[in-house]
Amino acid sequence: MGAISLTELGSKLAGLMFIWGTIQHFFPYTLRKRINSFWHKLENYFYPYVQITIDEFTNGKNNDIYTQVNSYLGTKSINKDAKYLKAEKSKNSKSFAVSLDEGEEIIDQFLGAKLSWRSHIETFNDQNSSGRNNSRPIEKKSYTITFNQRYKEMVIEKYLKHVMEEGKAIEFKNRKQKIYSNNCSEDWYWYGKGMWRDINFEHPATFDTLAMDPKKKEEIVSDLVAFSKGKDYYSKVGKAWKRGYLLYGPPGTGKSTMIAAIANFLNYDIYDLELTSVKDNSGLKKLLMETTSKSIIVIEDIDCSIDLTGKRKKKKKKNEETTNEDEEEDSESSKEKASENKETGKLTLSGLLNFIDGIWSACGQERIIIFTTNHKDKLDPALIRRGRMDMHIEMSYCKYEAFKVLARNYLNIGTHPLFQQIQDLFEEVNISPCDVAENLMLKNASGGPEICLNNLIQALEKAKEKANKDKEGKEKTSLNSKSINKVSTKLVGRLKKLWK
Numbered sequence: 001m002g003a004i005s006l007t008e009l010g011s012k013l014a015g016l017m018f019i020w021g022t023i024q025h026f027f028p029y030t031l032r033k034r035i036n037s038f039w040h041k042l043e044n045y046f047y048p049y050v051q052i053t054i055d056e057f058t059n060g061k062n063n064d065i066y067t068q069v070n071s072y073l074g075t076k077s078i079n080k081d082a083k084y085l086k087a088e089k090s091k092n093s094k095s096f097a098v099s100l101d102e103g104e105e106i107i108d109q110f111l112g113a114k115l116s117w118r119s120h121i122e123t124f125n126d127q128n129s130s131g132r133n134n135s136r137p138i139e140k141k142s143y144t145i146t147f148n149q150r151y152k153e154m155v156i157e158k159y160l161k162h163v164m165e166e167g168k169a170i171e172f173k174n175r176k177q178k179i180y181s182n183n184c185s186e187d188w189y190w191y192g193k194g195m196w197r198d199i200n201f202e203h204p205a206t207f208d209t210l211a212m213d214p215k216k217k218e219e220i221v222s223d224l225v226a227f228s229k230g231k232d233y234y235s236k237v238g239k240a241w242k243r244g245y246l247l248y249g250p251p252g253t254g255k256s257t258m259i260a261a262i263a264n265f266l267n268y269d270i271y272d273l274e275l276t277s278v279k280d281n282s283g284l285k286k287l288l289m290e291t292t293s294k295s296i297i298v299i300e301d302i303d304c305s306i307d308l309t310g311k312r313k314k315k316k317k318k319n320e321e322t323t324n325e326d327e328e329e330d331s332e333s334s335k336e337k338a339s340e341n342k343e344t345g346k347l348t349l350s351g352l353l354n355f356i357d358g359i360w361s362a363c364g365q366e367r368i369i370i371f372t373t374n375h376k377d378k379l380d381p382a383l384i385r386r387g388r389m390d391m392h393i394e395m396s397y398c399k400y401e402a403f404k405v406l407a408r409n410y411l412n413i414g415t416h417p418l419f420q421q422i423q424d425l426f427e428e429v430n431i432s433p434c435d436v437a438e439n440l441m442l443k444n445a446s447g448g449p450e451i452c453l454n455n456l457i458q459a460l461e462k463a464k465e466k467a468n469k470d471k472e473g474k475e476k477t478s479l480n481s482k483s484i485n486k487v488s489t490k491l492v493g494r495l496k497k498l499w500k
């Protein structure tokens with residue numbers, strides 16, 4: 001705006017307006033009206049701008065919009081040519097937040113409009129502490145945004161929304177991730193901290209370091225991406241924005257590591273739900289209500305948590321005695337089974353099913369639910385049917401491709417002459433990635449990768465030997481039982497003859 005800035009011109013006109021405001025009462029009404037209308041025209045001609053102020057506090061409370069504007073302008077100021085910036089780091093942020101220093105201006109563009117942002121700090125003395133020597137000055141921080149009045153509607157309806165959304169996204173990206181647990185002492189609850197206890201989540205696992213079949217990994221990553229970008233899709237099809245994953249497989253195959261990798265990939269918090277610490281269905285409901293959006297709710301080793309299948313199995317057994325219609329029993333509707341479990345004062349299958357996809361489970365958005373188990377077959381089909389657990393992911397024993405990821409992670413090598421021998425052994429042996437990783441860990445700083453690879457070969461050979469022995473043992477017992485069967489049928493035949 002040439003030699004005089006928008007804000008300066010604005011404040012000069014505001015000063016004149018103030019003087020006119022105090023003396024206008026000395027003028028007759030019709031003249032006053034005419035002068036006022038002329039004044040507005042003049043003002044619009046010379047200063048066709050509107051200003052919006054966003055204070056740090058409103059009614060004594062933190063103003064969320066101010067915080068979001070702060071984050072938004074922080075990134076803008078890095079990209080644009082603001083010279084005076086402030087760097088701050090809050091307790092819950094993992095990096096510095098940069099914001100505008102007092103009086104510094106930033107020009108932003110949006111849908112053809114030019115928007116001028118300024119930061120202000122007003123200092124005044126605390127009224128309550130006046131008279132005391134140690135009275136401290138109070139700072140009142142605010143941002144103003146100035147723009148041409150023809151964009152007024154657009155700024156209020158679109159631009160401010162855009163600033164808030166971007167600011168929120170930046171805040172979310174910079175915040176420290178948390179892991180929450182409900183497995184805490186009662187004292188914690190009494191101190192009013194809610195039902196979850198949290199600590200910072202700082203697990204280094206990523207999809208790059210996760211050893212598994214590359215195709216499977218890619219499939220999971222694209223599923224997660226589709227989910228995280230699926231806001232419009234979920235609302236279009238009328239589904240709550242959540243997704244369930246069942247991770248199953250033997251111990252040490254990376255189920256928990258996968259959860260950490262997912263959390264890091266999406267930058268979500270984790271709620272580690274310990275079912276044995278939940279008293280009843282309503283307790284479970286309360287816990288869910290205290291979870292936030294953009295989070296992963298995890299129930300590890302769900303088959304061991306509580307007996308959710310007991311009732312159903314008993315009923316199945318009873319049915320088996322009367323009829324042999326097992327298949328029909330299995331396909332019985334899950335709702336029916338859930339209602340059988342509706343007991344008060346207890347955590348039941350019904351409560352858990354409601355937890356996953358009852359109507360009130362849609363009280364937060366963008367949530368992932370993950371169950372892990374070593375025994376998928378032990379779980380009630382109702383609990384893991386598609387739609388509840390949308391993706392069933394098998395975490396299996398380490399194969400050659402997965403080993404290469406571990407070799408890169410632990411030894412920083414992509415190839416080695418011993419790899420061929422290791423590849424051949426992987427064809428014959430079932431070994432968990434956890435055991436492979438253990439052998440690949442450099443225990444001695446002076447040792448090279450050969451030592452670790454040889455350790456692994458030894459472990460694989462041992463496992464192979466054991467597997468062979470187990471196989472032989474099984475064959476022997478099955479031979480023995482076959483010969484026992486033969487002898488007993490012969491005996492029964494002879495006895496029958498004798499009886500006749």
Ligand SMILES: Nc1ncnc2c1ncn2[C@@H]1O[C@H](COP(=O)(O)OP(=O)(O)OP(=O)(O)O)[C@@H](O)[C@H]1O
Pocket residue numbers: 209210211212249250251252253254255256257258373374395432433434435437
């Ligand atoms: N697929 C994998 N990729 C990378 N590291 C792995 C993998 N599987 C296991 N590990 C390593 O082994 C350790 C144990 O793995 P993890 O706890 O994820 O196994 P799990 O499948 O959850 O086992 P459990 O069934 O006993 O809970 C991890 O700390 C990790 O270092």
Ligand SMILES: [Mg+2]
Pocket residue numbers: 255256257300372
């Ligand atoms: Mg685990």
